Amino acid sequence: MGKKVLIVGGVAGGATALARLRRLDESADIILFERGEYVSFANCGLPYYIGGEIEERDQLLVSTPESLKAKFNADIRTSNEVLKINKEEKIVEVKNHKTGEIYKESYDYLILSTGSSPLKPPIPGIDSPNIFSLWTIPDTDKIKGYIDSNKPKTAIVVGGGFIGLEMAENLHRQGLEVSIVEMLDQVMAPIDFEMAQIVHEHLKSKGVKLHLKDGVSSFSYDNGKTTVTLQSGEKVVGDMVILSIGVRPNGELAKEAGLEINQRGGVVVDEFLRTSDEFIYAIGDVIEVIDYITKNKTMVPLAGPANKQGRIAANNILADYDETYRGTQGTSIAKVFDLTVANTGINEKNLNKLGKEYKKDYQIALIHVNSHAGYYPGGLPITLKLIFDNEGKVLGSQIVGYDGVDKRIDVIATAIRFNATVKDLMELELAYAPPYSSAKDPVNMIGFTADNLLRGLTEQVLWRELETLDKTTHVLLDIREDVERELGFIEGSIHIPLNQLRNRLNELDKSKTYITYCAVGLRGYIADRILKDNGFKSMNLAGGFNTYKTMYI
Amino acid sequence: MGKKVLIVGGVAGGATALARLRRLDESADIILFERGEYVSFANCGLPYYIGGEIEERDQLLVSTPESLKAKFNADIRTSNEVLKINKEEKIVEVKNHKTGEIYKESYDYLILSTGSSPLKPPIPGIDSPNIFSLWTIPDTDKIKGYIDSNKPKTAIVVGGGFIGLEMAENLHRQGLEVSIVEMLDQVMAPIDFEMAQIVHEHLKSKGVKLHLKDGVSSFSYDNGKTTVTLQSGEKVVGDMVILSIGVRPNGELAKEAGLEINQRGGVVVDEFLRTSDEFIYAIGDVIEVIDYITKNKTMVPLAGPANKQGRIAANNILADYDETYRGTQGTSIAKVFDLTVANTGINEKNLNKLGKEYKKDYQIALIHVNSHAGYYPGGLPITLKLIFDNEGKVLGSQIVGYDGVDKRIDVIATAIRFNATVKDLMELELAYAPPYSSAKDPVNMIGFTADNLLRGLTEQVLWRELETLDKTTHVLLDIREDVERELGFIEGSIHIPLNQLRNRLNELDKSKTYITYCAVGLRGYIADRILKDNGFKSMNLAGGFNTYKTMYI
Numbered sequence A, B: 001m002g003k004k005v006l007i008v009g010g011v012a013g014g015a016t017a018l019a020r021l022r023r024l025d026e027s028a029d030i031i032l033f034e035r036g037e038y039v040s041f042a043n044c045g046l047p048y049y050i051g052g053e054i055e056e057r058d059q060l061l062v063s064t065p066e067s068l069k070a071k072f073n074a075d076i077r078t079s080n081e082v083l084k085i086n087k088e089e090k091i092v093e094v095k096n097h098k099t100g101e102i103y104k105e106s107y108d109y110l111i112l113s114t115g116s117s118p119l120k121p122p123i124p125g126i127d128s129p130n131i132f133s134l135w136t137i138p139d140t141d142k143i144k145g146y147i148d149s150n151k152p153k154t155a156i157v158v159g160g161g162f163i164g165l166e167m168a169e170n171l172h173r174q175g176l177e178v179s180i181v182e183m184l185d186q187v188m189a190p191i192d193f194e195m196a197q198i199v200h201e202h203l204k205s206k207g208v209k210l211h212l213k214d215g216v217s218s219f220s221y222d223n224g225k226t227t228v229t230l231q232s233g234e235k236v237v238g239d240m241v242i243l244s245i246g247v248r249p250n251g252e253l254a255k256e257a258g259l260e261i262n263q264r265g266g267v268v269v270d271e272f273l274r275t276s277d278e279f280i281y282a283i284g285d286v287i288e289v290i291d292y293i294t295k296n297k298t299m300v301p302l303a304g305p306a307n308k309q310g311r312i313a314a315n316n317i318l319a320d321y322d323e324t325y326r327g328t329q330g331t332s333i334a335k336v337f338d339l340t341v342a343n344t345g346i347n348e349k350n351l352n353k354l355g356k357e358y359k360k361d362y363q364i365a366l367i368h369v370n371s372h373a374g375y376y377p378g379g380l381p382i383t384l385k386l387i388f389d390n391e392g393k394v395l396g397s398q399i400v401g402y403d404g405v406d407k408r409i410d411v412i413a414t415a416i417r418f419n420a421t422v423k424d425l426m427e428l429e430l431a432y433a434p435p436y437s438s439a440k441d442p443v444n445m446i447g448f449t450a451d452n453l454l455r456g457l458t459e460q461v462l463w464r465e466l467e468t469l470d471k472t473t474h475v476l477l478d479i480r481e482d483v484e485r486e487l488g489f490i491e492g493s494i495h496i497p498l499n500q501l502r503n504r505l506n507e508l509d510k511s512k513t514y515i516t517y518c519a520v521g522l523r524g525y526i527a528d529r530i531l532k533d534n535g536f537k538s539m540n541l542a543g544g545f546n547t548y549k550t551m552y553i
């Protein structure tokens, strides 16, 4: 018999570790403990089953205890909760919830993949019968059951993170009228405000009601309805409430065992994913990881990292590969109705929290482009934001759009992994045929745009800086066509279409600074170049009227 | 007045260079010569206009001479052909085809973006009135006009490259019955045979007739029909013929000017895209480039590189950026009916031509995966092939499938740009939510598979090696489920379902080598691991029954 490895937690990280352990060593003695009834299920699919997109409940069960056992010859113990780790004796204490029995199991190595749990703060009324969290299969059954039997008409989603938004979409798909309550001024914390505004606009267009910048102060249940009283005093009433306001790591087991944990209760591991005890590894939502960009400690509860970490821990335990986990970028993506919202690396909000300042420490580029060649049908708008330091190193990106968003975020995520600069993005040789992209892919394009900024070939004004400009010295110059202007323009702007600009420079005043703008920023940039090269002071409104407009929805 | 820059050729490379030149310098004197009537058109869109996917002819004209002039204040001279370059005097000789006039124009810098032209070898009958090439707007008008007025029912596409296949699809879309004639044993030269077989199967399923491994020996035209006589003697008759058998660079101008050109007539440039004359730059299809992988010289006629090179040449001429072009990977993609076919880097065929041998010099991994999480509806199969050297450095990849192919090729193309190894692919943190991918993205997955091969954790047999194995010492072991086997299996294989394997090892013979196989290679790998760890000799059939089957369509 080979090494005896115990795994605590049987879903993303745990089940993956189990599979890899077995593939590395037929002789290992592997026992997996899962306190719930289910192992290896599709956490990420749960909202879609509730919405009906995933039709069969069975599809959520990627493996069953039986199939895992048959394939990987491991001892799968569901409804078995590990209560305690005795690391000195290398023993765990387990409670079998089916029999009530408490027993011990020894190990050579232990892997903790205990995951995280949804936060449920002590808000008055939070235990009302129609308030749900979505984390497990039983949670899902409860929500689905509630909808099927109570036919709720309205739902309130508390928390505008990706699970909240997925739930909003899926409840809407089930015919419910949905409101979202979010304490921040935006949904989708991983992206910055101007990008989130695109999401807000889309949610509103779908009839979802947004209550931003407003937390819950209490819930009160009455006859099938819950009234959510917000901190502002506003009341929102719904037939059901979904709580998705974040997670906390299930680190108690580790903590009680005396393993090193961080302030948030996350398990501290080294680059080999070993905890402070050399025979105990930890992976997934429960661990603290290195932020790949800042190299700070952080926690990133996502399935991709959990799966990869499971494989690495297994390698290090059974195969001496000395494989390292080099950090998490936080690449994430969500479908929000027809939109895709994605990000990788760090955003401006977090840079600012770290004391980094726009222009002094980092710059941004923001463009709107088509998902593929404009002349081929079906292209749809994408907005890309790139954040880079003054040496051009890419720090992060956020992309929102209707098609091809996942591709571009993956390309940039890949580039970031190799510490790419904006020059590298310019050079990337991506696949081009009309149905798929443009000869200058959006990723090349944001590279070009960023490089122009770094070189000072163009200067930009951000939407958020517009209001701070001195109106006596700054003049907004709309360079769009007449028909575009007719549909709306920025108050106070003058208008000279780009194609007339060179011939009408005499109408301009060299003592002023012109803020050029077009629909998306491209022609505004050309106008900026024309003005600069003719001795005028000028700057281009980043993202053009398109981004400006979104700020005032 | 700034520098005077002349551009020869007004489409992909030329028009892009022009735009960038102007953005760099308002004072430059820029003249663009285009011998055709059109500039800045969507070459890559032409097949789709013929097929009707692109509805309006105007959509093909990305810019007109007038719009280019208005936006970029450049002198756009269509129907003006540059006949000669006098590099000593820095003068070109130009013929205005509208007036017949021949005149001279001096320059400070000259950019050649003369592109390439379709090959038209002296095959008997090649000038028949219903034989067409597709390269320009007039070509397109001719083909479209012919279809509209002659209502052809059958078409023969000679040449199975991407343009040939795009034409096959678009003619089929117009209701024609299409045959493809190709001299090689496969269509789509950039991918290897086993990958092309997936395309062959798909083409056949659409009713396209394939004549592979057979060149054209003659054409003969009779009353609206052309008979194509193949080298095998076979005759194929069609109402029209599309010739797309490759291109040659339009390098005559450069050659006659005494600029250095290569054997194929391509213009030799340095890393700054400067020809052998320091005042003449060349870009696009007409130049020789460095193969990013092998560092050999090559020619890659694609729009992405042409566009990028146009920008670099402009930068180096007007902005002293000393920007370099670091080579072309040959990333390309094509839609072939419902399939997407893509590649980046080098393929096996080309490695073999360079004298590199499988296993000695390079290895391959081949997997079939779902485009996104299996439990979320709409996932479709993708086949990925990865080629890497024995140190794990990624040399190339080919991907064929129905969805998400463009994303994965772009991710691998990006990784290759950074000299990625298979370990890097394992680590990539790509965006995962069920509608977009799996927690282990296909790119991670092929990284895992490749790493297992490099580590010797598993061994594989390729489909093409199967026949060479000694049947007395090698036993094929089908480890699929009963229901899968009922639908077909490899002759001579024995059958033990994976889940029974551990209990039935006693039925196996340690003196034999077992070739395990499943549907796609994944379970075959698990079986291989079980056998190896129990002291058996074993190997996994790469790509499983799926790839095997495709070889015998």
Ligand SMILES: Cc1cc2nc3c(=O)[nH]c(=O)nc-3n(C[C@H](O)[C@H](O)[C@H](O)COP(=O)(O)OP(=O)(O)OC[C@H]3O[C@@H](n4cnc5c(N)ncnc54)[C@H](O)[C@@H]3O)c2cc1C
Pocket: A008, A009, A010, A011, A012, A013, A014, A033, A034, A035, A036, A043, A044, A045, A046, A047, A080, A081, A082, A083, A113, A114, A115, A116, A134, A135, A136, A163, A250, A253, A283, A284, A285, A286, A301, A302, A303, A304, A306, B432, B433, B434
């Ligand atoms: C609704 C939803 C949607 C999501 N969507 C996405 C997405 O689109 N993309 C993405 O990347 N991520 C998504 N996630 C997050 C992702 O599922 C998690 O990051 C991932 O599952 C973490 O893996 P893990 O192994 O750390 O924890 P889990 O997969 O949560 O597994 C932990 C398991 O440990 C068990 N356990 C805990 N303590 C004990 C104990 N003492 N004894 C025995 N068992 C114990 C728990 O019961 C649990 O089953 C989603 C999550 C949810 C809930």
Ligand SMILES: Cc1cc2nc3c(=O)[nH]c(=O)nc-3n(C[C@H](O)[C@H](O)[C@H](O)COP(=O)(O)OP(=O)(O)OC[C@H]3O[C@@H](n4cnc5c(N)ncnc54)[C@H](O)[C@@H]3O)c2cc1C
Pocket: A432, A433, A434, B008, B009, B010, B011, B012, B013, B014, B033, B034, B035, B036, B043, B044, B045, B046, B047, B080, B081, B082, B083, B113, B114, B115, B116, B134, B135, B136, B163, B250, B253, B283, B284, B285, B286, B301, B302, B303, B304, B306
């Ligand atoms: C049907 C078709 C589909 C394609 N699809 C794709 C695709 O999906 N993806 C992809 O990456 N690539 C594709 N390509 C290839 C791509 O269009 C070319 O690689 C690209 O256009 C090359 O740019 P270039 O500037 O070098 O040459 P071109 O764009 O061909 O421009 C060269 C121009 O120079 C002019 N010229 C030549 N000599 C002279 C002279 N002496 N004086 C004046 N003018 C002159 C020519 O008339 C021509 O207009 C496709 C090409 C075709 C024809």
Ligand SMILES: CC(C)(COP(=O)(O)OP(=O)(O)OC[C@H]1O[C@@H](n2cnc3c(N)ncnc32)[C@H](O)[C@@H]1OP(=O)(O)O)[C@@H](O)C(=O)NCCC(=O)NCCS
Pocket: A010, A011, A012, A013, A015, A016, A019, A020, A023, A039, A040, A041, A042, A043, A044, A045, A062, A063, A303, A307, A311, B366, B367, B368, B439, B440, B445, B448, B449, B452, B520, B521, B522, B525, B543
């Ligand atoms: C189902 C589960 C147990 C599978 O784990 P797994 O066996 O590691 O994963 P897969 O079935 O995808 O197989 C991957 C393995 O097959 C190998 N493989 C894949 N295709 C292959 C092919 N064609 N040929 C050879 N090997 C192949 C990979 O190399 C990898 O093996 P390795 O890790 O030993 O290198 C686990 O991922 C799980 O429980 N998932 C559901 C829970 C979850 O992840 N939730 C969060 C997301 S919703």
Ligand SMILES: CC(C)(COP(=O)(O)OP(=O)(O)OC[C@H]1O[C@@H](n2cnc3c(N)ncnc32)[C@H](O)[C@@H]1OP(=O)(O)O)[C@@H](O)C(=O)NCCC(=O)NCCS
Pocket: A366, A367, A368, A439, A440, A445, A448, A449, A452, A520, A521, A522, A525, A543, B010, B011, B012, B013, B015, B016, B019, B020, B023, B039, B040, B041, B042, B043, B044, B045, B062, B063, B303, B307, B311
């Ligand atoms: C149409 C054509 C003249 C355009 O050339 P172009 O102006 O360089 O290209 P685009 O219109 O895409 O604009 C790109 C520029 O806008 C900038 N840009 C794009 N979006 C921007 C934004 N939101 N804000 C600021 N700048 C932006 C880019 O940085 C780039 O400028 P740069 O090169 O100076 O850095 C040329 O590409 C062409 O003729 N194409 C058709 C022919 C062809 O390519 N055929 C083959 C493929 S079918």
